[in-house]
Amino acid sequence: MPAPGVPDPPPRGSITLEGVARRYVVGETTVTAIEAVDLVVEPGEFVVILGPSGSGKTTLLNLIGALDSPTDGRVVVGGRDITSASRRELYAFRRHTVGFIFQTFNLFPGLTALENVEFGADIAGREDPREAAQRTLDRVGLGDRLEHFPHELSGGEQQRVAIARAVATGAPVLLADEPTGELDFRTGVQILELLREQAADGRTVLVVTHNREIARVADRVIELSSGRLVGDGPPAGGPAAIDDLHW
Numbered sequence: 629m630p631a632p633g634v635p636d637p638p639p640r641g642s643i644t645l646e647g648v649a650r651r652y653v654v655g656e657t658t659v660t661a662i663e664a665v666d667l668v669v670e671p672g673e674f675v676v677i678l679g680p681s682g683s684g685k686t687t688l689l690n691l692i693g694a695l696d697s698p699t700d701g702r703v704v705v706g707g708r709d710i711t712s713a714s715r716r717e718l719y720a721f722r723r724h725t726v727g728f729i730f731q732t733f734n735l736f737p738g739l740t741a742l743e744n745v746e747f748g749a750d751i752a753g754r755e756d757p758r759e760a761a762q763r764t765l766d767r768v769g770l771g772d773r774l775e776h777f778p779h780e781l782s783g784g785e786q787q788r789v790a791i792a793r794a795v796a797t798g799a800p801v802l803l804a805d806e807p808t809g810e811l812d813f814r815t816g817v818q819i820l821e822l823l824r825e826q827a828a829d830g831r832t833v834l835v836v837t838h839n840r841e842i843a844r845v846a847d848r849v850i851e852l853s854s855g856r857l858v859g860d861g862p863p864a865g866g867p868a869a870i871d872d873l874h875w
């Protein structure tokens with residue numbers, strides 16, 4: 629029990645950005661990828677980051693996942709300021725706190741589905757990585773594909789393996805950059821359903837897309853334009869059932 633008057637520690641998956649900017653100097657010019665972003669996201673939220681190509685979506689995700697550092701401002705995840713952390717602390721942060729999911733899946737081609745997920749769980753220091761991998765692949769509907777190599781799986785199945793790999797690490801935050809970009813409509817919808825389940829399980833889930841239709845499934849849409857946050861709230865017209873999507 630914490631002493632009276634001492635606040636509870638923030639949940640491991642809470643995210644706070646304060647005045648965050650990221651600028652790149654290219655030759656004589658400065659490119660502003662992200663400017664003056666303030667944001668709070670809590671565990672259990674299923675958030676879509678929406679914006680056209682070049683609006684700063686990937687930059688924002690990389691700043692939250694400690695793959696990049698802001699030029700200005702603070703990024704706080706799970707109560708710790710990752711902008712003032714040492715390289716060693718950031719290494720631990722990436723291992724234990726964030727799971728990344730990419731448009732092109734990024735699976736190891738020479739490892740089976742089970743080995744890909746086990747590897748992720750192992751790096752994250754899970755006690756029984758094989759068991760965690762099996763359980764998570766079951767959970768994403770791939771319990772009968774454990775021994776398949778990536779090239780023996782469909783695009784949707786490969787993305788399921790990538791989600792399982794991120795989830796099996798035990799990370800409280802999942803960051804997905806255009807995770808349905810390579811998939812057909814039906815398969816993309818299944819992937820979104822799976823990501824929504826992860827938020828329902830208490831994880832913090834941020835999904836990047838340039839597709840306004842996808843944004844309709846989120847509880848909350850954060851809209852970027854030229855690196856600035858220009859919208860934050862439920863999707864226009866209210867949340868849509870996943871069955872009602874068209875793209």
Ligand SMILES: Nc1ncnc2c1ncn2[C@@H]1O[C@H](COP(=O)(O)OP(=O)(O)O)[C@@H](O)[C@H]1O
Nearest residue numbers: 652654659661680681682683684685686687688
């Ligand atoms: N390493 C970099 N060097 C210079 N400019 C960059 C770099 N990374 C991204 N940018 C620029 O920052 C802006 C935002 O890029 P990005 O975050 O990738 O956008 P999005 O993911 O929304 O397409 C773009 O104008 C892009 O050209």
Ligand SMILES: [Mg+2]
Nearest residue numbers: 685686687805
């Ligand atoms: Mg991008």
